[in-house]
Amino acid sequence: SQKIEQNSEALNIQEGKTATLTCNYTNYSPAYLQWYRQDPGRGPVFLLLIRENEKEKRKERLKVTFDTTLKQSLFHITASQPADSATYLCALDIGEDDKIIFGKGTRLHILP
Amino acid sequence: DGGITQSPKYLFRKEGQNVTLSCEQNLNHDAMYWYRQDPGQGLRLIYYSQIVNDFQKGDIAEGYSVSREKKESFPLTVTSAQKNPTAFYLCASGQIWDSNQPQHFGDGTRLSIL
Numbered sequence: 001s002q003k004i005e006q007n008s009e010a011l012n013i014q015e016g017k018t019a020t021l022t023c024n025y026t027n028y029s030p031a032y033l034q035w036y037r038q039d040p041g042r043g044p045v046f047l048l049l050i051r052e053n054e055k056e057k058r059k060e061r062l063k064v065t066f067d068t069t070l071k072q073s074l075f076h077i078t079a080s081q082p083a084d085s086a087t088y089l090c091a092l093d094i095g096e097d098d099k100i101i102f103g104k105g106t107r108l109h110i111l112p
Numbered sequence: 113d114g115g116i117t118q119s120p121k122y123l124f125r126k127e128g129q130n131v132t133l134s135c136e137q138n139l140n141h142d143a144m145y146w147y148r149q150d151p152g153q154g155l156r157l158i159y160y161s162q163i164v165n166d167f168q169k170g171d172i173a174e175g176y177s178v179s180r181e182k183k184e185s186f187p188l189t190v191t192s193a194q195k196n197p198t199a200f201y202l203c204a205s206g207q208i209w210d211s212n213q214p215q216h217f218g219d220g221t222r223l224s225i226l
Contacts, residue, residue, distance in 0.1 A: 043217030
């Protein structure tokens with residue numbers, strides 16, 4: 001079955017540094033991968049989508065890479081701020097009925 | 113503003129009782145989804161619907177039922193057959209056949225057992 005793993009349950013990063021989150025998957029070749037942010041008690045909010053033929057995507061302080069050989073996506077937040085503290089979820093399409101599957105998420109804490 | 117509205121925000125269920133969670137969207141999206149989120153777990157798909165009057169089971173449909181009588185609405189019923197219903201329930205919508213579009217989520221309903 002498809003499996004999607006995010007590297008760590010929680011990550012502490014000093015303010016101003018770059019936070020890097022990892023998403024690995026097995027047993028599938030997704031056409032695209034998405035990253036979402038979720039705050040406590042709220043629904044996930046879409047951040048970025050990257051396609052299988054794209055190596056890198058940027059949006060303001062966010063950068064996503066997608067390596068289909070390694071079956072891995074990296075999500076970077078540069079110049080991190082305490083307001084970036086949240087849970088970040090990766091999700092990939094399974095090529096069926098527009099369904100996507102989600103990783104368990106990484107809780108990111110930016111320390112002031 | 114376009115978006116997804118879930119209600120209620122908190123819901124309590126007694127033993128043997130069915131409860132219904134509401135989900136309404138005004139984004140004109142064709143597809144709607146119900147997910148369950150448990151602590152330390154990813155989102156797991158319960159049911160989804162790509163068109164009115166049609167819906168499909170997801171990975172954990174047992175003990176749940178849905179209907180899709182209107183494009184805007186996709187209510188989820190948690191039946192008494194669901195023995196472990198305590199969780200955070202998230203509804204989402206999306207535009208099918210357009211992989212550029214992400215899913216849009218509501219702010220969830222937290223269901224607890226009395």
